[in-house]
Amino acid sequence: MKHIISAIFFTGILMSCNSSDKTKTTIEETAPKETTVENAPDKTNNNLKPIDSDEALIATALMAAPEVSRADCKVIGYNMAGEFVTLKEGNNEFIVLADDPKKEGFSAACYHKDLEPFMARGRALKAEGKKHQEIFDIREEEVKSGKLKIPTGATLHIYYGKSTLYDPATAKVDGARLRYVVYMPYATAESTGLPESPAASNHPWIMNPGTHRAHIMISPLPE
Template identity: 65%
Template sequence: MKRFLLVLVLTGTLLSCKNTSENKKDGEDSATVESNTVDKVETHYVPIDSDEALIAASLMAAPEESRDGCKVIGYNMAGDFVTLREGDNEFIVLADNPKQSGFNAASYHKSLEPFMARGRELRAEGKTGPEIFDIREEEAKSGKLDMGQFGATLHIYYGESNQYNPETHEVEGAHYRYVVYLPFATAESTGLPEKPLGSNHPWIMDPGTHKAHIMISPLRKE
């Protein structure tokens, strides 16, 4: 009789352990499913199809803490070059051109506006890239063209897509590149190489000219 009772007790204990183990496994499977569900949540990108969307996406080119006060200029959805939004801080944002494929917006220190505006003016006159370079080079050397503050920056936000996330304003697959203008600087005066030593290493481009600048291309987020 005692042996029979002992067998019943052991059997019950084994069944209890088995159920507990199965319940735990079920819980783990459930957690895994929930985790996988979270991982599969996709960001929904939509076309940039209004001036408001264009401004929001283009402001991503500026440092986050400065976006509220940036002036925004560029082509609107109708194809006119206008001031899209007034601003009062140190940055001017040049919005993406909605008539061109992909996305390319930039923000630059306001002291660079004479240099940037002169380039736009010459381009509107039909001048080629090399012609614009030579004209601004001569004007900068003569003092006619103001090159802005030494070390003024340009921030570029660019990518192949023209769709964005309306909640975060991030453009699908877009990346950053940074430029620091040092007119007439050279590799010798800065200690920087004239070619990048790595994919995210700074280097000096157009050394010795009015357009000399440090190029910085951060590693891309995959």
């Protein structure tokens, strides 16, 4: 019986967040509510190496973007020296935010360039020392006033995991998976027909309904 209770308790913890803390603080998207299982490092792959160069940051970040678009994506983020810079120039519709090498775990994101003003505003407010709710409230007012815009249907691709080891031959981060966010400002469960919590893993649901940050969340299947 004690084992069953422990298992239930542990499952409850997992249900509160299925991503690394880095995903939440860097991308500013809250993790899904459903229970998921993080992949364990692949101990059979002897080619895994740490992400310890700007080139590795770029290569692994691009895994967040659709494969056919990776070559022409712009990549921004912190370099190994801790400076927020443009790591790679690009000329298509995507911007990729690289993993922050100074934070635990791995998290990179790809989004449409029209989302950059919204994302940049969040980064600026965070740099000012604003907390999550303050950032939310400020951007809520700025979107309502028309100062900020969030394109309806713009998608955020989040590539995340606990490991910071990757395979240089493929650029895949060990155990990392993709989660998708589709922005639908001010959408609700009633206006979309989607539930406010997932029916099961990989089922879409609407998060932050009725606010500027309303979005459809699609999380990966547990493996």
